[in-house]
Amino acid sequence: MKARTRTSIRNVRSLAPEHDYSGVLSGLPVGLYQSTPAGRILDANPAMVRMLGYPTRDALLAINAGDLYVNPEDRQRWQALIERERVLVDFETQYRRHDGTVIWVQDRARALIADDGEAVYYAGILVDITARKQAEEVLRQNEASFRLLFAGNPLPMWVYDLSTLQFLEVNAAAITHYGYTREEFLGMRITDIRPPEDVGRLMADLAKRRPALQSSGEWRHRRKDGRVIDVQIESHAIAFSGHDAVLVVAQDITDRKRAEEALAESEEQYRYLFENANDAIFTIDLRGNFTSVNKAAEMLSGYPRAEALQQNIADVLPPEHLATARAMLATKLGGGDPTRYEVELLTKDGRRVPVEIGTTLVSRFGEPMGVQGVGRDMTERKRAEEEIKRHLNRLTALRAIDVAIASSLDLSLALNVLLDQVTTQLQVHAAAVLLLNPHTQVLEAAATRGFRSNEIQRTRLRLGEGLAGRAALERRMVSSENLAEAGRSFTRAELLAKERFVAYYAAPLVAKGQIEGVLEVFHRGPFEPTTDWLDFFTALAGQAAIAVDNVHLFSNLQTANLELKAAYDNTLEGWVRALDLRDKETEGHTQRVTDLTVRLAKSLGVPEADLVHVYRGALLHDIGKMAIPDAVLLKPGPLTPDERQIIERHPVYAYEFLSAIPYLRQALDIPYCHHEKWDGTGYPRGLKGEQIPLVARIFAVVDVWDALRSDRPYRKGWTDEKALQYIREQAGSHFDRKIVESFFKVGF
CATH class of the missing domain: 3.30.450.20 (PAS domain)
Structure with missing residues (x-):
């Protein structure tokens, strides 16, 4: 048995598993394996399974590496050499194959060492040298x-x-x-x-x-x-x-x-990327135990590497997120695509850190071994999202206040919308708008929100009195971080006692250089506003000032408009009185027909907004007679044909007088058309049927009714019965039948 050893080029001090090279190395003619110091075979490529004659990879992984040696002493010598030298080159020994036959093998192996100096596992290349x-x-x-x-x-x-x-x-x-x-x-x-x-x-x-x-x-x-x-x-x-x-x-x-070179190069690249990545990178086995973590993962979790590798995902994920992680693992094992999801990580010091996780299944020779994940700290992004959301909410709030101001001139409605947004967006417990009474120069509560008692309604502050009075007088924001220590400067002791406020801020409501009031907010605990908060508070105070100013402006404009309308109507009535004084026999006629015409028009559905024009048109129905000579207008006897032509010109004169006055153009229908008849025989234009404006048709009935019952120089007034009979007879020729029917229903 022979072996050559050489000193390790570098000690591998990472517990991270080797990168997955199964796609590259599974087809090589040499055997590749990983085993533990105890002899457990962790992995083997297909060439090694075939070399040793085992039916499957799992069958080979089920035995102990020491059982492969024909001579147990060779195993002891092999292990002693690799533990001493770390790298073993060309160790030759005999292995017993699955079928019992013996082969010669040449083993090249190296030990992967943990930070404590102990071998974690061995990785080797096996060559059949039997031939x-x-x-x-x-x-x-x-x-x-x-x-x-x-x-x-x-x-x-x-x-x-x-x-x-x-x-x-x-x-x-x-x-x-x-x-x-x-x-x-x-x-x-x-x-x-x-x-x-x-x-x-x-x-x-x-x-x-x-x-x-x-x-x-x-x-x-x-x-x-x-x-x-x-x-x-x-x-x-x-x-x-x-x-x-x-x-x-x-x-x-x-x-x-x-293969060795590719393995070394790929491992070096992977190790560099693994250790120097900005994102946390980790691997877990199929039971959820961490098998490797990089430096970024250590920093993110707070666990040193040695401690991190003792953790399970259940130790670092809250229960509400653990189910999500396990579901993702199950999806991976079921062949699902790489997934990305968000969880909260429980750090060593107990903090919860939002993390975005991307995971990929790790396999060796087609068999799932675990999951590799990349985690990114989402704290800053979440903070940015919250900031954006807060700004959007504030813009929405300002828009809601703008809409309330623009769509309604009800000050209480606008201020209530404002205070809803103030308490929601500024996250204060209570808020109030104090308006300055222009007559007494006293600040009074106009709208409130969030108070537990009615004490705020009793607020009466002179300019310069209390914090709110100072804000109004000095036209600047005034605040107190502790109202209990503010003492008499707050002045409203009963309000403070009942509401137990701690922090207070007041901003003046200034519009067009005029002080309109004060917006004040209260908080029942310590409060430290940001610059952004103070800016938004000032903006809300500006919106409140605009709302108050708009209502005051409209109120003043409305008052001026009413006064102007009253002046116009007084002028019209003066014209009518002058006409009545000229024509003694028609005195009082104008006011009577005006009142009855408005009543009849209202019953016939003429819009309320148009009744004012009906009123003015009825008042001025005979204004054209001012152009008729007295000799004709006041003649006691019957008129000649020429005089009749002159008198029948008065509607045209009325049109010429009134059409030049924009204010009275919508009142022209009655003065110009009240002598037209339903059958087209009237004057001045001979209009027929519905060509005649509705209000002129209404007035025609009322005018004839009142004229028939009045004394004239050339005849005595008729009785009511005779006049009514005449109106019935003229329905369909002189008058519109529908209007005659309504006339009798309204009463006279």
Whole structure:
């Protein structure tokens, strides 16, 4: 039993499992394995399962590594060497296969060491060297057997002269593998199949005293096509056809070397990324136990690596999140895609940290081994999201207040909306708006929210009195972090006693340079506002000031408008009185027909907003008569045809007078059209049916009713019965039948 050892290039001090190279290494012709110091086989690739003749990988993993050794002492020697040297090269021993047959193997292994210096597990590469051993054994027998085995051996073999280094014989495997013909080989020296840079090392090795049988280690050979391959050389001094010669058996280990290099390079890259990643990276087994964590995971969880590897996911996740994690693990085992989800991590010091987790199933040779996860601390993102949400809520609040101000001139409604937003967005316990009474110059409570008693309603503060009075007088924000210590400066002792407020802030309501009042907020515990909070409080006070100013502005405008309308109506009534004074016989007629026309129009569904125009039109129905000469207007007897034409011009004069006044344009229908008739025989335009405006048709009935019952210079007034009979008879010719029916229903 032979072995060569070398000092470990580097001690591996990570408990993280090897990266998953199963896709790359499962097809290699060499056996790959992992085992623990106790002999438990953790993993084996398909080539090793086939090499040892086991039906399945699980069957091989079920035995102890020590049971494979034909000689138990070899196992003890192997373990002693690897624990001492950490890396073991070319250890040769015999293994017993599953069917009981014995094979020779060459083992190259290394130990993966934990931070405490103990080996965690061994990783190795196993090569079946039975054919080579058989060749060596045959060499110890007779020449004939040697020749037979030499020619048919699947491994390249040759014999060279020890002094000239000339090839003396090669087998078919060498010819096939190296690409030279037998004749070419026999014309070459062994230096000819070496890269030039390796010849010096070869000559130095040949100069050394050598035993009869030795392993010459790993070398590089060059094939005829120029390709350089890695080989494992075994040599044996023999006498061959009168020459001091050497028999060489060469095993191509290029694939194994490439696998080792790829493994080392990939492992190095993975280890670098694993340890230096900004995100926490971890692996867990199928039971949820942590099997590796990187530095970022240590920092995130607060657990040093050694402690972290003693934890289960149940130890670091709250119960409400543990079910989510286990469901994700089940999804992975069921073949689900990589998933991403959010949980809260319980750190060592008891904090809860929001973490976004992405997980991927880890498999070895098609068998699930666990889950690899990447965790990202979501604290800052969550804080940013909350900040954005808070700003959006505040913008929404300002918008709601704007809508309340714009859509209603009810100050109490606007202030209630404002206080709802103040208490919600500023997260205070109570708030109030105090408005300045312009007559008494006293601040009085106009709207309140969140108070437990009615004491706030008793607030009466002069400018400069108390904190709120100071805020109004000095036009700046005033606050107190502890009202109990503010003493008499707060002034409202009863309010403080009943409400038990601690913190207080007041902002003046200033609009267009005028103080309108104060917005004050209260908190029943210690309160430390941020600059952002104070800015928003000031903005809300500005909104409150706008609401108050808008209502005051509208109130003043409404008062001015009412006064203007009253002035207009007084002017109209003055015109009518002047007309009545001119025409003594019609005195009182205008007011009577106006009142009755409005009543009848209302009963017929004329909109309330239009009744004012009906009223003005009725008042001014005969305003055009001001242009009629007295001789015609006041003539005591019947009118001549020419005089009749003059008098019938008064609706046109009314139109000309009133159409130039925008205020009265909507009242034109009655003065202009009240002498039109349903059958089209009226004047001045001969309108017919519904061409006549509705209010003119209404007024026509009322005007005739009142005129028939009044005395005229040329006749006495009619009785009510006679006048009513006439109106009935004229329905459908002079009057609209529907309006006549309504006239009788309304009463007169």
